[in-house]
Amino acid sequence: MLNLFLLLFAGYIAGLLLPLCCPAKPRIQNILAHGSAGLASGAGILLGVTGLFAPEPWTASVQSTLPFLTFAIRLDPLAALFVLTISLVGLAASIYALGYVTEFYGRASIAVLGSLFNGFLLSMTLVVIADNGFFFLIVWELMSLLSYFLVVTEHGKAEVRYAGLFYLIMTHVGTAFIILAFLIFFQGGGSFSFEAFRHPEQPLSEGMRTLVFLMVLIGFGTKAGIVPLHVWLPYAHPAAPSHISALMSGVMIKTAIYALVRVYFDFLGGQFPWWWGFVVLVIGAVSALLGVMYALMEHDLKSLLAYHSVENIGIILLGIGAGMIFQTFGLTEFAALGLLAGLYHTINHAMFKALLFLGAGSLLYATHTRNMEEYGGLLRRMPWTGVFFLIGAVSISALPPTNGFVSEWLVFQSLFLSFHLPTVLLKLMLPLAAAMLALTSVLALTCFAKAFGISFLALPRSSHARQAEEVPITMRIAMGMLAVVCVLLGLAPMVVVPMLDRVVAPFAGLSIEGKVLALDGWALAPVNVEFSSLSPMALALLLIALSALGLLLAVAFGGLVKQRYYKTWGCGINLTARMEYTATGFVQPIKRVFGAIYQPTVKLETELLKESRYFAKRRHFEFHIEPVFQKYLYDPVVAFFIGMAERLRVIQGGSLHLYLAYIFVTLIVLLLFAV
Amino acid sequence: MLQAIFLVVAQTIVLLAVSPFIVGLIKKVKARLQLRRGASVFQPYADLAKLFRKEPVVSTTTSWIFTATPYIVFASTLAAGLLVPIFVSRTPLNFAGNIIAVVYLLALGTFFLMLAGLDAGSAFGGMGSSREAIVASLTEPAMILSIFAIALTKGSTNLSTIVHKTALLEGIVTDPSPYLMALAALFIVAIAETGRVPVDNPATHLELTMIHEAMVLEYSGRYLALIEWAAGLKLAVFLSLIANIFAPWGIATTLAPAAMGIGLVAYLLKIAGLAMLIGVIECMFAKLRLFRVTDLLGVAFILALLGLLFFYILRS
Known part of the structure; x- marks a missing residue:
């Protein structure tokens, strides 16, 4: 397993460094970066599968020079499952990127994009196998930062920059809560190793456990995108290049699910x-x-x-x-x-x-x-x-x-x-x-x-x-x-x-x-066959057989009638795309029925012809749904901070002498405290 | 094994044979109540045979989705029907899926019908799909809750188990109120899902009112035949569900030929009774405006929820 892990690590590091080191054509850089990522994620798939079926969790660690920080990794079935998932999606994204990033030739640096892509995949993999709180936080932060840089790949566009900033702030608020939760664990165990989190010397008090539950829920919930902490998601995910969006939406938010399961069922022992x-x-x-x-x-x-x-x-x-x-x-x-x-x-x-x-x-x-x-x-x-x-x-x-x-x-x-x-x-x-x-x-x-x-x-x-x-x-x-x-x-x-x-x-x-599977695994039957059962394979075969029956009946009753092709009836005129139902029109009934949630505002302006008020020269239609969470939850917070900053600007006079005076006063005050 | 195959084939044949009859019977009842003579109850069979022989016209705008949809809808509706006990309480395909699978198989058909509605590019199809979507989304929660209320009383979500136990009078609660509420909720759901008055009117082709018919407006020939047959099958599935969950008596609990014969007769009688009831309802009510349908389906949801609540209160 060590070999597989080293292969994965080396692959991603190669993909990280090679494109940056060799100043080559974008085409070569593309192949170097995404080829290595593909190899590394292939190794990750094998690592995940072996880890899942290994009798004992596999561990490895390297002690750093810093106290409390050990580069420890542990591959238990939970981690292995996520390594497998990340690597599968990573492999697909790497292959996809070979073709997709040709879009960005000349518009963005392929070397930077490719190497960030490798770093992002590596940091996600490390997040799920980290076995030390300190190390976990480092790779977690790395994952957030690298994904931020990937989101702002097209930083020429204002909306992309806004999306990036929004994401950056939200993810750091989340990380702050995670750090607090980990510090509570640290207090109990005296160490950042996950083993100490699991079996602390002094068990956490009930209040502390509750605090951990809430902090972890908010911290990882921000990354997972639970309501009402989800607002960054619809900005950040679309702004990134699509293979990155696939990674972010497909697997990055899942690392938060991993962490929730890890903390609630593992660290807190399911109590x-x-x-x-x-x-x-x-x-x-x-x-x-x-x-x-x-x-x-x-x-x-x-x-x-x-x-x-x-x-x-x-x-x-x-x-x-x-x-x-x-x-x-x-x-x-x-x-x-x-x-x-x-x-x-x-x-x-x-x-x-x-x-x-x-x-x-x-x-x-x-x-x-x-x-x-x-x-x-x-x-x-x-x-x-x-x-x-x-x-x-x-x-x-x-x-x-x-x-x-x-x-x-x-x-x-x-x-x-x-x-x-x-x-x-x-x-x-x-x-x-x-x-x-x-x-x-x-x-x-x-x-x-x-x-x-x-x-x-x-x-x-x-x-x-x-x-x-x-x-x-x-x-x-x-x-x-x-x-x-x-x-x-x-x-x-x-x-x-x-x-x-x-x-x-x-x-x-x-x-x-044995309780979930029945019929040699061909059916699911939780918790017993009398309560419920489902066989996806049987349903698939049934659907195929019955479609064939439909075909058979059609031939039996009607013979082999040839079909005629003709244009769609457009009420007497030729059908154009403007007569089709639009996406907006399609969901209009839903918008209306659930109006209490959407609170839609519709604006219709009509400019009439001078000669007759029955003919419009121009019509302007606008419709918005109320961004409830942003308006009532986020905007007040943002307004508060900006308001505070406005007030604090008073002390920012712009004169160097004034600033020196501030430093002097601060020193005096601190000295007074010291005495 | 051989017995299982025989039962599946028999059930397929019964469902296919009975579904046009249901449609014909409803039409006949409506006609009689409106003091018309009406077409024969067997008219839908003739219609299907005619449609199968007609040359289908397919729009040049469409993709393969349009021609594949009738087969998918036919197959998914029939598959749902095969999971429901019809005249034998223990269906051989019971292992393939429980009641949730039935609900979602029907949703599979709806999904492809919605796509096909959009495929021809005419505004009618899109309108039908869009309206079908809102009706489907409001019926589903009520359906799941009413199913759960029933499943609770029998401790199972498997249709065969539910029907079998009820037929043998096992686990019958002394107070029938949870049952009645679930029944009312499921009946409203059935009417909405199968596109009957007061939610939708299968006889209309007026763009202001049609839902299902707008969605399948571009179909002709054998494709239309399959879709119409599937619509009849859907009606049969819902009526069988209601009949056999709430009144499974007469259904064959063993595989003896005599019991199965009685089961088949009892099934046909129950289905005919329910079809006539739907015919009467269609005559008594006017079609609701689309945005009033929400109230009706809201009532169904509340009824199902009350059924659940009553069940727990009665138990404790």
Whole structure:
């Protein structure tokens, strides 16, 4: 395992340094950077798989010269699962980047972009295998900073700079909370090693544990994008180059999920009051619902996908929160099921979200716009991208028999098992969360019917779309790879569940593989076959067989009738793209029904002809939805800080003498204190 | 194994055969109540046969999604139907999916119909898809909650288990109020999901009112036949769900030929009764405005929630 790790490390370091060291053509730099990243992530996949099935966690460490800082790594099944996920998406992103970054030749430094890409992947991998609090914070910070630099790749644009700044501030506020939580652990254990966090010399008091719970939730929640800390996500993720967006949305926010599981189930030993799980559950339900609702109103394809990340983090937290509640009441089997469902959805979301972002990148590459209203008819022009995007869309909409459906189904089952809980409040709240999950998933389905339908179907809506061509082969291979993984993750739970079971078993204290799988692994049946069962493979075969039956019936009853092609009826005139339903129009009923959440404002200005008030010369239509969180939560804070800064400006006279006087006065005051 | 295959094939045939009959029966009841003679209840069979033989016209604007959708919708609806017990309480495909799988299989069909609606590029299709989306999103939470209320009383989310236990009178609660509320909620959901009055009107082709019909407006020939058949199947799935979850009596709990015969007759009678009820409702109510549908579906959601609440209160 050491060899695999060294290979991974060397690969990323080579990818980090080589492009910077050799002043070559962008083409060479591209191949050097993304080739090494591809090799390193290949090694990462092997490392993840071996780590998952290793009998004992693998550890290694190098002592630094600084006290408390040890470069310690530990690869237990939980870490290995995330290494595997990061590396899989990393491999796809590396292959994709070979083709995609040709867009940036001459516009940005390929050497810098490529080397940051390698550094970002390396820091994410180190985050999940770090075994020392200090070391963890360093790589965590590195990950945040590198991703910031990647977000501002196109720093010539004002909105990109704004997105970058927003992200930078939010992520540091989050890190501050994480540092505080780690300091509390340090106080108890006297060391930054995770082993000391796990088994402190003096156990933390109840109050301190609660404080840790909240700090960690806020700190990592900011990175994960839980509501209301999600506001940076829809700015930062779309601003980055698309393969970076895929990494950020697909895996970077998942490192926060890793950390939450690590702290709650590992460091705190899975011992918590019921309201912790309840808080996580409520945050999950709210994030899921609001995430998808805001996604629906978004017509920038990449922002839409970013909001869907908020939604899916919510679904993951529903599973984990249910697991935590069951854990409190000693229902360990169900606790393991909830956690397993959450982690299953974590991997699935990594795969289909990365796939969708790469798909969005391909559309951007082909059309040079992110606005969905300018797409249309792309399935005929970009058949491969279209098919891959459709697989991603079906998966994220949780439709059977895809992977998204399987993990959401497991989340549903763990919520339904709530009738075993002792209190009526929880017995009611968990099914209510299931109802919110149902609403979320139908809205997600609507959103992707919109995203796919408006982008890929019907007539092209602009010249950009008319001139679009299929993307280079490397980009198609990357998307195809992720699409295949998505399909396999759904059809083969007998491979995925044992892997997840190895992750969950140490925390739950028991293995539930035998309880979740039935029929030699061809069906899922938590917790027994009488309660529920699902066989994705059987459903897939059934759907194929019944489609064939449909074809057969059509031929049997009607014979082989030839079909005729003719243009769509356009009410007597030729159909143009302007007669099509727009993305805005498509979601109008939803905007209206959920008006209380969106608080839409519509502005319609009409300039009439002088001769007649029945004919308009010009119409101007504007519509906004209220950015509630930004307006009522963030703007006041920002205004407060700016106001404070304004007041403090009084002391900033600009005279050197004055500043010297300040220093003098400060010294005197400090001396007075010292005496 | 052979027995299982026989049962699956039998269930497929029954579902395929019965679904046009349901549509025909509803139309007949409506006609009689409106003092018309109406077409024969077997008219939908003739319509399907005619459509299959007609030359389909496909828009040049469309992609492969448009021609693939009818098959996907047909397959997913029929697959959902095969997971629901029809005349034998223990379906062989029980292991393939529980009630959530049924809900999501139907959603798979809806998703592709919504795409197909957008594919032809005409405004009607997009309008239909957009309206279908809002109706679907409001029905789903009510459906999940009402299902859960029922699942609770039987301690299972597997349809076969639920139906089997109810048929054998196991776990029947003394106070039927949770049941009745779940039934009312599921009935409203069924009406909304299958596009019947007062939510949608399958007989209309007026752009102001149509939902489902607008979405499939561009279809013709065998594609339309498959879609119409799938619509009938969806109706059959929902009616079977309601009939067999709330009144499974008569259903075959063993695989004896006589029991299955009785089960089939009982099933047909129950389905016919429910179809007639829908016909009566369609005559009694006017179609609601799209934005009033939310109130109706809100009622369904609250009913399902109350059913759940009542269940726990009665227990404790």
